[in-house]
Amino acid sequence: MSRLVVVSNRVPVPEKKGAASAGGLAVALEAALGKRGGVWMGWSGKVNDEGEPGPLAIEQRGNITYALTDLTSKDVDEYYFGFANRMLWPICHYRLDLAEYGRTEMAGYFRVNRFFAHRLAPLIKPDDIVWVHDYHLIPLAAELRQMGIKNKIGFFLHIPWPPADVLFAMPVHEEIMRGLAAYDLVGFQTDHDLENFAGCLRREEMGDMIGEGRFVAGERTFRGGAYPIAIETAAFAEFARKAGTHSMVLKARHSIEDRSLIIGVDRLDYSKGITQRIDAFEHFVTNNPAHRRQVTYLQITPKSRSEVPEYEAMQRMVAEQAGRVNGALGTVDWVPIRYINRSVSRPVLAGLYRLAKVGLVTPLRDGMNLVAKEYVAAQDPEDPGVLVLSRFAGAARELNGALLVNPYDIVGTSNALARGLNMPLDERRDRWLRMMDHLLEHDVSRWCDDFLGDLAA
Ligand code: ADP
Ligand code: F6P
Numbered sequence: 001m002s003r004l005v006v007v008s009n010r011v012p013v014p015e016k017k018g019a020a021s022a023g024g025l026a027v028a029l030e031a032a033l034g035k036r037g038g039v040w041m042g043w044s045g046k047v048n049d050e051g052e053p054g055p056l057a058i059e060q061r062g063n064i065t066y067a068l069t070d071l072t073s074k075d076v077d078e079y080y081f082g083f084a085n086r087m088l089w090p091i092c093h094y095r096l097d098l099a100e101y102g103r104t105e106m107a108g109y110f111r112v113n114r115f116f117a118h119r120l121a122p123l124i125k126p127d128d129i130v131w132v133h134d135y136h137l138i139p140l141a142a143e144l145r146q147m148g149i150k151n152k153i154g155f156f157l158h159i160p161w162p163p164a165d166v167l168f169a170m171p172v173h174e175e176i177m178r179g180l181a182a183y184d185l186v187g188f189q190t191d192h193d194l195e196n197f198a199g200c201l202r203r204e205e206m207g208d209m210i211g212e213g214r215f216v217a218g219e220r221t222f223r224g225g226a227y228p229i230a231i232e233t234a235a236f237a238e239f240a241r242k243a244g245t246h247s248m249v250l251k252a253r254h255s256i257e258d259r260s261l262i263i264g265v266d267r268l269d270y271s272k273g274i275t276q277r278i279d280a281f282e283h284f285v286t287n288n289p290a291h292r293r294q295v296t297y298l299q300i301t302p303k304s305r306s307e308v309p310e311y312e313a314m315q316r317m318v319a320e321q322a323g324r325v326n327g328a329l330g331t332v333d334w335v336p337i338r339y340i341n342r343s344v345s346r347p348v349l350a351g352l353y354r355l356a357k358v359g360l361v362t363p364l365r366d367g368m369n370l371v372a373k374e375y376v377a378a379q380d381p382e383d384p385g386v387l388v389l390s391r392f393a394g395a396a397r398e399l400n401g402a403l404l405v406n407p408y409d410i411v412g413t414s415n416a417l418a419r420g421l422n423m424p425l426d427e428r429r430d431r432w433l434r435m436m437d438h439l440l441e442h443d444v445s446r447w448c449d450d451f452l453g454d455l456a457a
Pocket of ligand 2: 010022023024025026134135158159304305
């Protein structure tokens with residue numbers, strides 16, 4: 001078996017591993033790579049403005065070799081906070097209104113990709129398979145090719161790929177698409193993203209699909225496919241089964257008393273639909289007097305990308321909104337919304353999901369959404385909770401036992417909450433079983449094997 005070299009911007013840096021990593025990429029890749037072993041190269045998360053970059057920091061943990069590079073503050077500002085998170089992220093989440101195009105940031109993005117290529121190339125051995133992840137590093141393969149790297153190089157996009165009319169608002173969209181054409185295999189989360197990508201190539205007359213999963217763009221032919229990312233289903237279910245005795249889970253259970261728990265778990269990101277979700281909860285409590293004082297909504301939301309102005313504004317908005325709803329609806333012995341800005345360990349997370357009668361997962365747009373899958377995996381088979389899921393999450397295409405909602409429709413989401421909380425046990429079991437069977441069969445190892453099998457073929 002060839003050695004696997006994974007590259008991503010975000011790496012769950014070993015010394016920081018006390019706290020759980022929030023973010024689907026880190027969680028899924030850690031699970032996938034932990035089994036297979038290999039090299040994982042990426043940003044150390046550290047800023048270093050002291051002259052020339054030193055050697056890569058190498059750390060061996062189990063069968064993963066981490067190879068980490070620092071970046072300068074200029075790099076981080078332009079490439080990560082700038083182009084990746086103020087241009088590509090909003091565009092790929094259909095938020096033209098939030099996209100900020102700056103030439104300096106765009107140049108920084110391409111420069112840092114070249115820098116990554118120069119740092120990575122000396123690590124690559126002739127038989128290695130290279131697997132690049134996510135929107136931060138789209139131009140990496142083109143840079144590696146220019147340096148003469150001939151290895152198989154695959155790319156997986158963890159976030160959605162938008163339709164042409166949205167993508168083309170980004171001034172450098174052609175370079176970005178050409179960047180993808182330099183890979184041997186490009187993986188998307190869903191068929192829908194794959195179709196959008198094919199549509200973008202066609203509309204710009206840059207290329208086309210030439211048969212099942214094969215593309216041509218300029219001189220290059222390459223493959224593309226949908227590979228829905230997944231979780232370590234069996235292991236996560238086992239965490240949840242054992243979590244009942246964990247002190248933090250016990251505390252949570254005692255403190256909610258006999259109320260029904262509704263849970264939301266997301267990075268604090270505008271794509272996650274948290275404000276609409278709080279509106280829906282407020283509507284639900286206001287319009288269902290029988291449930292008033294009988295429910296607790298727990299929203300666990302670590303802050304994310306706080307240097308980006310749209311995220312900072314969001315942090316203020318959600319905190320104010322949760323406070324306002326608690327002020328308006330709460331009583332001396334009932335706090336309707338518990339709002340927490342921190343990460344919790346995976347066993348505790350699994351235990352909290354299992355306590356919740358409803359998992360409320362309502363992104364306005366999401367590549368996949370692993371929280372939806374984790375919520376299902378954590379349920380008690382004898383008395384499972386109900387997943388209320390946005391139709392705009394990639395996961396909605398697989399989780400056919402969920403109550404699907406349009407997250408912009410506050411009344412519709414509120415009605416789904418009521419339906420979930422009142423659902424009879426037989427229906428809950430039936431819906432849960434369908435989803436759990438799917439998740440057991442399509443777990444993260446299979447995702448990894450499917451992608452790498454196709455890349456190697
Ligand atoms: P994204 O990649 O956009 O953050 P996903 O739902 O796909 O969204 O993945 C989020 C991952 O981060 C999940 O594995 C989830 O368990 C984890 N996560 C999110 N919030 C927390 C938190 N507060 N504590 C621990 N893990 C979290
Ligand atoms: O899963 C999507 C994603 O954008 C990953 O690429 C990223 O690691 C994660 O969300 C969390 O974001 P960040 O790395 O910016 O903290």
